[in-house]
Amino acid sequence: MATVQPQESHTSILAGVGARAREAATALRVATTEQKNAALNAAADAVAAHKDEILAANARDVEAAKANGVSGAMLDRLKIDGARFEGVVQAIRDVAALPDPVGEAIESWERPNGLNISRVRTPIGVIAMIYESRPNVTTDAASICVKSGNAVILRGGSEAFETSSALHRCFVEGLAKAGLPADAVQFVQTTDRAAVGEILAGLDGAVDLIIPRGGKTLVARVQREARAPVLGHLEGVCHVYVDGGAEIEKAVKIVVNAKMRRTGVCGSAETVLIDRKVLGSHWPAISKALRAAGCEIRADAEIRKIDADAKPASEEDFYTEYLDAIIAAAAVDGVKGAAMHIAKYGTGHTDAIVTEGEAAARYFLDNVDSAIVMLNASTQFADGGEFGLGAEIGIATGRLHARGPVGVRELTTYKNVVRGTGQTRP
Amino acid sequence: MATVQPQESHTSILAGVGARAREAATALRVATTEQKNAALNAAADAVAAHKDEILAANARDVEAAKANGVSGAMLDRLKIDGARFEGVVQAIRDVAALPDPVGEAIESWERPNGLNISRVRTPIGVIAMIYESRPNVTTDAASICVKSGNAVILRGGSEAFETSSALHRCFVEGLAKAGLPADAVQFVQTTDRAAVGEILAGLDGAVDLIIPRGGKTLVARVQREARAPVLGHLEGVCHVYVDGGAEIEKAVKIVVNAKMRRTGVCGSAETVLIDRKVLGSHWPAISKALRAAGCEIRADAEIRKIDADAKPASEEDFYTEYLDAIIAAAAVDGVKGAAMHIAKYGTGHTDAIVTEGEAAARYFLDNVDSAIVMLNASTQFADGGEFGLGAEIGIATGRLHARGPVGVRELTTYKNVVRGTGQTRP
Numbered sequence: 104m105a106t107v108q109p110q111e112s113h114t115s116i117l118a119g120v121g122a123r124a125r126e127a128a129t130a131l132r133v134a135t136t137e138q139k140n141a142a143l144n145a146a147a148d149a150v151a152a153h154k155d156e157i158l159a160a161n162a163r164d165v166e167a168a169k170a171n172g173v174s175g176a177m178l179d180r181l182k183i184d185g186a187r188f189e190g191v192v193q194a195i196r197d198v199a200a201l202p203d204p205v206g207e208a209i210e211s212w213e214r215p216n217g218l219n220i221s222r223v224r225t226p227i228g229v230i231a232m233i234y235e236s237r238p239n240v241t242t243d244a245a246s247i248c249v250k251s252g253n254a255v256i257l258r259g260g261s262e263a264f265e266t267s268s269a270l271h272r273c274f275v276e277g278l279a280k281a282g283l284p285a286d287a288v289q290f291v292q293t294t295d296r297a298a299v300g301e302i303l304a305g306l307d308g309a310v311d312l313i314i315p316r317g318g319k320t321l322v323a324r325v326q327r328e329a330r331a332p333v334l335g336h337l338e339g340v341c342h343v344y345v346d347g348g349a350e351i352e353k354a355v356k357i358v359v360n361a362k363m364r365r366t367g368v369c370g371s372a373e374t375v376l377i378d379r380k381v382l383g384s385h386w387p388a389i390s391k392a393l394r395a396a397g398c399e400i401r402a403d404a405e406i407r408k409i410d411a412d413a414k415p416a417s418e419e420d421f422y423t424e425y426l427d428a429i430i431a432a433a434a435v436d437g438v439k440g441a442a443m444h445i446a447k448y449g450t451g452h453t454d455a456i457v458t459e460g461e462a463a464a465r466y467f468l469d470n471v472d473s474a475i476v477m478l479n480a481s482t483q484f485a486d487g488g489e490f491g492l493g494a495e496i497g498i499a500t501g502r503l504h505a506r507g508p509v510g511v512r513e514l515t516t517y518k519n520v521v522r523g524t525g526q527t528r529p
Numbered sequence: 530m531a532t533v534q535p536q537e538s539h540t541s542i543l544a545g546v547g548a549r550a551r552e553a554a555t556a557l558r559v560a561t562t563e564q565k566n567a568a569l570n571a572a573a574d575a576v577a578a579h580k581d582e583i584l585a586a587n588a589r590d591v592e593a594a595k596a597n598g599v600s601g602a603m604l605d606r607l608k609i610d611g612a613r614f615e616g617v618v619q620a621i622r623d624v625a626a627l628p629d630p631v632g633e634a635i636e637s638w639e640r641p642n643g644l645n646i647s648r649v650r651t652p653i654g655v656i657a658m659i660y661e662s663r664p665n666v667t668t669d670a671a672s673i674c675v676k677s678g679n680a681v682i683l684r685g686g687s688e689a690f691e692t693s694s695a696l697h698r699c700f701v702e703g704l705a706k707a708g709l710p711a712d713a714v715q716f717v718q719t720t721d722r723a724a725v726g727e728i729l730a731g732l733d734g735a736v737d738l739i740i741p742r743g744g745k746t747l748v749a750r751v752q753r754e755a756r757a758p759v760l761g762h763l764e765g766v767c768h769v770y771v772d773g774g775a776e777i778e779k780a781v782k783i784v785v786n787a788k789m790r791r792t793g794v795c796g797s798a799e800t801v802l803i804d805r806k807v808l809g810s811h812w813p814a815i816s817k818a819l820r821a822a823g824c825e826i827r828a829d830a831e832i833r834k835i836d837a838d839a840k841p842a843s844e845e846d847f848y849t850e851y852l853d854a855i856i857a858a859a860a861v862d863g864v865k866g867a868a869m870h871i872a873k874y875g876t877g878h879t880d881a882i883v884t885e886g887e888a889a890a891r892y893f894l895d896n897v898d899s900a901i902v903m904l905n906a907s908t909q910f911a912d913g914g915e916f917g918l919g920a921e922i923g924i925a926t927g928r929l930h931a932r933g934p935v936g937v938r939e940l941t942t943y944k945n946v947v948r949g950t951g952q953t954r955p
Contacts, residue, residue: 132898214917218910311928311929353951359953364953470559472558472651473944477947478946478949479951480644480948480949481954483954490640490646502654502758502942503653507944508945516932517932522904523905523906526905527783527787527790528907
């Protein structure tokens with residue numbers, strides 16, 4: 104995307120934050136792998152060392168949330184108990200153990216005039232992370248950004264403010280131990296909502312990329328108002344299409360896992376599509392298994408003709424990301440019908456086909472233009488860890504730069520390095 | 530970047546343009562290489578066949594421009610004479626001859642659970658091209674977008690309206706012959722400036738990428754107002770740094786070529802930096818050669834001490850893209866001083882170092898974070914053709930998706946294709 108010259112405004116409540124991030128990014132861009140790993144491991148040590156302090160901060164957040172009548176699910180996301188605490192520490196060490204993408208030559212070629220051209224991975228620069236209640240996002244995002252050589256500005260949810268502040272202090276300690284600038288990881292020290300507006304405005308051109316992580320309302324606002332590029336996803340209305348060429352057992356296993364393994368993740372299936380050619384042969388087993396797993400089925404008229412227990416699906420159901428034990432179901436006219444349904448109702452996140460048919464598989468994988476398309480696999484594999492990226496900062500459903508899981512490598516860009524021996528252009 | 534659901538507004542003067550482009554993009558995305566090449570070659574044939582009509586249209590544009598008192602340089606950019614006309618036709622055929630990037634697997638790997646994951650190139654979708662007087666940009670942009678499987682909305686300069694309209698009709702003819710939708714290449718049929726505003730607003734989410742091509746005022750407006758990602762560059766304040774370890778002959782050749790081969794291109798050098806260690810030994814030969822080539826030198830005080838003929842350079846000179854036979858010159862404290870100067874005054878386009886010193890070369894290539902960094906080569910190689918991309922739609926100086934020359938491959942994105950054999954996630 105095009106760059107804008109930073110011109111730090113001094114009236115802003117985040118005055119200086121962008122400029123300091125930009126300066127830290129310059130140092131981090133050329134930091135060695137050893138330095139970055141040392142900072143991450145020192146940060147992990149600091150988190151472990153300050154356990155009591157962090158748990159106390161978390162307790163204060165939880166108390167305040169309860170006092171504000173926060174719901175159970177949100178309270179749960181907010182809470183850091185013993186096991187989760189160890190997970191936070193380990194996640195930082197895991198990112199330190201990942202290969203460093205910076206400096207890697209993506210490709211390299213020689214020109215007839217002897218010029219050697221290579222595209223070398225370099226950090227993006229300054230990343231702004233806007234997220235909600237999970238405090239572990241603070242350490243996950245900080246780790247992934249530091250590893251990829253990016254400075255990060257963290258704007259966490261007010262519910263987790265105390266916990267995130269305590270975790271951020273540990274990161275600053277780690278950066279200092281490794282001789283890296285503390286401003287490489289900044290945490291917005293205010294719950295003032297105006298701060299989000301300033302970040303979305305790009306902090307006078309200092310922000311290269313904004314990553315929202317949270318509910319639909321937050322992401323929608325970021326996508327609507329951001330004046331800098333945004334990497335993220337709004338919704339995951341993921342589909343599993345059971346083709347005429349599908350093996351029943353595989354179809355049952357995949358549909359049930361895609362929907363029910365965890366219903367609250369963005370890669371969980373929200374709609375099952377079935378080729379009307381196998382509606383009679385395959386649907387009874389699929390619906391039986393879904394119901395046995397505790398899933399409610401909302402189906403179109405054609406399916407309900409053979410499945411009296413299915414509730415009727417409204418047009419709205421096919422647009423809905425339930426994130427719950429509910430699945431919409433529709434009969435379609437083969438793989439083309441499935442692709443048309445997904446093009447109309449899908450969100451470009453993850454969509455899968457179950458089939459043994461070569462032609463149907465190729466058609467689906469070619470024509471369904473989602474960030475992730477799958478053949479004979481559960482949509483719940485839509486995850487950076489499952490992809491082998493090591494850690495992910497989120498899933499991107501946009502068209503540019505990166506699609507699907509975003510890990511340390513996806514947080515880099517490249518520069519063109521041209522090596523000559525005195526060549527001039529005729 | 531994140532996508533927005535298209536909701537075509539019907540009050541707009543471009544009503545329907547975005548929706549039609551989106552629909553054409555769906556067809557073009559899965560068009561075969563043969564179909565796309567056939568469309569391009571048929572378009573080239575049509576341009577050749579309608580030569581008289583196109584030249585007549587161009588003559589009308591030129592007359593109107595003269596009547597409006599348009600300047601010589603702009604008139605020249607507008608004019609399509611015999612040789613240029615053949616160039617326009619050949620350029621389309623050249624793009625047809627390029628390899629098709631769509632469907633190429635960028636990388637592919639296997640997971641321990643047997644899942645095969647590959648990242649496959651797919652078109653971006655709908656590209657909006659906003660450009661000025663050069664009518665050949667109409668055919669260049671249309672060719673590159675069709676080859677990369679993207680639908681394009683062309684908004685050309687009003688001065689070239691007649692010529693661009695005539696060229697566009699030839700493209701529609703070519704698309705029809707190949708059985709591809711005419712809406713794959715739309716030309717905005719109005720010179721109403723409000724159309725640009727609607728395109729910058731993203732045509733209700735239908736535009737995936739905006740590419741501006743033209744003067745600073747146009748590009749600045751696009752970067753400022755665009756509500757969709759922008760790929761392009763505002764200015765090319767390119768530097769050549771003559772290091773203490775530079776061979777005089779190479780330095781002279783490269784500096785003169787970088788500045789004087791063509792002074793009007795974005796890759797031409799605007800500033801020469803010289804290591805003060807070799808100011809006395811190297812500058813006389815460099816300045817002599819520059820002046821012999823007809824270049825005016827505006828130097829800092831340190832250089833002027835040994836070069837009485839140099840005009841004084843103001844602070845402003847170092848920020849200026851002259852696009853003329855003028856070069857700013859400054860003495861710096863080695864490669865670190867050069868990197869600091871470039872970080873302050875550069876525009877992230879193309880910067881080169883001349884040196885035989887390994888350490889200095891590595892420091893420059895690592896620390897100067899421009900889209901293109903060069904060692905012992907002329908900055909005038911900053912060009913898609915010279916990079917071997919075949920054809921370029923522009924040069925990008927932003928941080929994301931693509932940096933440097935943007936050709937057919939850079940106009941693609943990828944999707945994650947996961948092939949399984951029935952895997953479910955534990």
